[in-house]
Amino acid sequence: MKAAVVQALGQPLVIEERPDPVPGPGQVLIRVEASGLCHTDIHAAQGDWPVKPVPPFIPGHEGVGIVEGLGTGVTHLSVGQRVAVPWLGYACGRCEHCLSGWETLCEQQQNTGYSVDGGYAEKMLADADFAQVVPDGIDPRDAAPLTCAGVTTYKALKVAGVAPSQLVAISGVGGLGHLAVQYAKIAGATVAAIDVTDEKLELARELGADIVIDARTEDPAKVLREHGGAHSAVALAVNEEAFAAVYGGLRRGGKLVMVALPAGGTIRVPIFDTVLNGTSVIGSIVGTRQDLDEVFRLHAAGRTRVIYQTRPLDSVNESIADVLRGDVEARIVFEM
Secondary structure (H helix, E strand, O other): OEEEEEOOOOOOOEEEEOOOOOOOOOEEEEEEEEEEEOHHHHHHHHOOOOOOOOOOEOOOOOEEEEEEEEOOOOOOOOOOOEEEEOOEEEOOOOOHHHHOOOHHHOOOOEEEOOOEOOOOEOEEEEEHHHOEEOOOOOOHHHHHHHHHHHHHHHHHHHHHOOOOOOEEEEEOOOOOHHHHHHHHHHOOOEEEEEEOOHHHHHHHHHOOOOEEEEOOOOOHHHHHHHOOOEEEEEEOOOOHHHHHHHHOOEEEEEEEEEOOOOOOOOOOOOHHHHHHHOOEEEEOOOOOHHHHHHHHHHHHOOOOOOOEEEEEHHHHHHHHHHHHHOOOOOEEEEEO
C-alpha cells in the first residue's frame, strides 16, 4: 500500500510503499477512501507539542473507508461497511473518565495518526470499538472532516453550554470554524465570526454568521463588547493573540473555550478581571463516540455543509505548506 510517512520530526513526509497491515484481535482493516488534513497532523509531523509522536509513523485522524478485514472477536462490524477513524483511537473503558462519559480524557488512550498509524495511507488498522459507522448517504469526503473538525467544534459548543439567543464568538473560520458557525446556529445562538482573510469572512456570512469581524481592521474584543459581550468564545485560530482578543470580548460570566493548540502557546489571564467578572477559561479536546454519532446524524439530516477541496495523497507536503500559509478556505481531503 502507499502511505505518507513521517520519517523524522520537522522533515517533509515521505511517500512510500508498505505492506498491507493485518488486523489483530479486536481490530479491523480499512481500505481508506478519504482522509482529511487537520492542523494537528502538521503539529504531529513537526513535533510541536510536549508529548511527541515517535517516527516513523503515518499521520491522519480523519480517515474514512470500507472495512476489508475483521480481526478475531469482532462481531459488530461487517466487511463492506463504511467507517470513520477519529483521533480517539482507543480508550480503556474502565477508568473514571471513561465511565463518566469523558473517554476523551482517558489516560490510557491511543490517538490515531499520533501514537498509532493513521489515515494517510491506502489502508489502515483501527480498534473495532472506535471505528465509527458512517450513516448511509454521507459522502466519505464529507465524513472525513466531520470526524475531527466536526466533532471537535460540536463538543466545544457543548462544553460552552451554548443556548438559544446567546452571543457566541467563533475565532477562526477555517476547517473547524466553518462547522462551528453552523453548529452554533443550529443551537439557536447569535454568531460572531472572526478571521483575517476576505474569503473566510465571506464564507462565514454564507453559513449564517450574524456578525462578521475582520481582525485585520477591527478589535474583536471591542466589537463583541459593543454587542453586550460574548456568552462564550470558541478559540480555533492557531494564534495566541487571537485567544487573548476573544477573552477580552467576554461578558460577565462568559466562557473562553480553548481548542486550537499553537506550539508553545500561552495566554495571560488577568486574575482581578476573571474573578470580578466570573469568567471561565476551559479546554475542550475532540469529542466522544456519542458526539461523533450526533455529528453524523445532523449531517445526514442535511443540517450541515462541509467545505473542502480534494487532493491526491502525493500532494501532502504542498498541502501542508498551503495550510500554514492560510491559503486553504476550509479543509483539504486526500483521496486515495
